[in-house]
Amino acid sequence: MGIGLGCVLVLSAAGAGWAYWHLNHNIKSVDIDHALGDDRPAKASTAPSPTGGPADGVPSASPPPSGALNILVLGSDSRGGERNKGLGGGSSTGARSDTAMVVHLDEGRTRATVVSIPRDTLVTRPSCPLPSGGSTAVAHGAMFNSAYAVGGPACAVKTVESMTDVRMDHYIEIDFAGFADLVDALGGVTVTTDQDISDDDSHLHLKAGTHHLDGTKALALARTRHGIGDRSDLGRIGLQQDLVKALLDQVSSTSLLSSPTRLYKVADAVTGSLTTDTGLDSLPKLVELGRSLDALSSAGTETVMMPVVPAPSDHNRVVADEPEAGELWRSLR
Template identity: 70%
Template sequence: MLAGLLVLGAGAAAWAYLRLDGNIRGVDIDHALGDDRPAKGVTTPSPSPYAAADASPLPTGSLNLLVLGSDSRSGAENRRLGGGEGGSARSDTAMVVHLDAGRTAATVVSIPRDTLVDRPSCPLDDGESTRPASGVMFHTAYEVGGPVCAVKTVETLTGVRMDHYLEIDFAGFARLVDALGGVTVTTRQDIDDDRSHLTLDAGTHHLDGTQALALARTRYDVGDGSDLGRIALQQGLVKALVRQITELDLLTGPTVLYEVADAATAGLTTDTGLDSLGELTRFARSLRGLTADRVTTVTMPVLPAPSDPNRVVADEPEAEQLWASLK
């Protein structure tokens, strides 16, 4: 009887692992871009206090990640949350996340999607390449060349090597927030946005996944209606999620842990360095010392584009100084 239960338990654990591992889509960005990239940063790692004595040491070196929120309408749930079929997928949200050595502090730099940039030529899966373009909106890089072109465009813009890539779609983000039990945020003004379908009075609110996604997408009813107002909401949401994850003891129940892991991996695309459950878990464990009060959120300095007041361009030399500080 006991042997039978152990076999069933092992089988269930293996099925759960394979399901979660299979949720993750990997893109070999390093292979696609080759050596035509900024140099990798060099840090002196320190021992992690969270690694077990009999386990391999957790990584502690500084790291740069490009985190994208995709507005893909692929799948029924993404279409429902996104409000229709939509066109080609674009990067609705873009953040460069710099983890300090030791991984107990982070700087999150938002890049406005309306930023006009020089988009480089990017390799495609079929062996062809996209054409370079000048003065185009930042989010078109993902639209024409997917994750590889998004990374190459960010590295061209910033001069900073992206060590890893993480992308989550509408449905994956909403499911993750729900699995965490929702997220508590405070808004400074009333929100009544017809496009994101979010209505909130100024104050503190506990949001479910659909509401949190709507907050991340709200734009036309905050500030001047540009992407800069939405970025402020997104940055507050990032800190709130870090706080929620820190406070939630996921080890108290395997069911809750599985639900969060399933939600976190569903709708997730990473580079091949993080595209297995083992690597993603190891990376997450290396961030256990990171708390919301050690997360600094900033926006790349921009100013109105001379060619179009509805677009922005990098404000130099301030933007270059910001990227240099991350190096």
């Protein structure tokens, strides 16, 4: 889900005046670098990160950055706001990382590896700074998605870095409504399923085959798990990864520049639903990232899941399967 955002944002450079101001002020950000300090893994590359354009806010025409980059992309299950509550269903309060992907962009930005981390993975959650001050205690055998719940984006990033020893150069978060709006603004997304899906919880019922989904149904596909496989989080990860590639294909096939109205709808949907780190918290910075991904396609994107096995303490949970998981993270470093 996250890779397609950068590809869309390169097109939003056409915005100007009020539209530019609106899109730029849509974006919410968290200063993760300040929260976590210097006790972190080394950066993947010394190549410059996106810095945006000159003072007037217009992205520069200089070549975009091309060094290796790691981005933590989270899909939040927050029920904040009526639309998120309606799309999420149920009575859940607070917010967790419903979907977590480490997106590794190779040097040159023509290939990417997307690693999904199952939300039900038991991990050692490190001590994390709290937005209100103080810090959380180290927690052993904690659910991976609890890191976001107890400490927000900074704790999610710190937990991933602790698990992987891979520096997260950037952070991108999107909620239910934002994802659905993005898909709708793109005109829907075409996916192919190799099995029937019948999930009353996500309200998704699809026969095996090819379907063109609107935003609500695409979100349901990303969230469904009770109607496929072993009804666990692991089954739906494959659907989420297929959806990532389908979105990349949809972005590539949509002539946004020929339709200013659709272009603005896409840019508004993307920026209005994002929370980023401060390194990506403006339209120029996001456009710069988007420009650097111009040559990235679904064919150049590999999707994998962190190797896991059932947790000895609870077979409804999983733990990293070593040494395979460690070898995967070493390959990214």
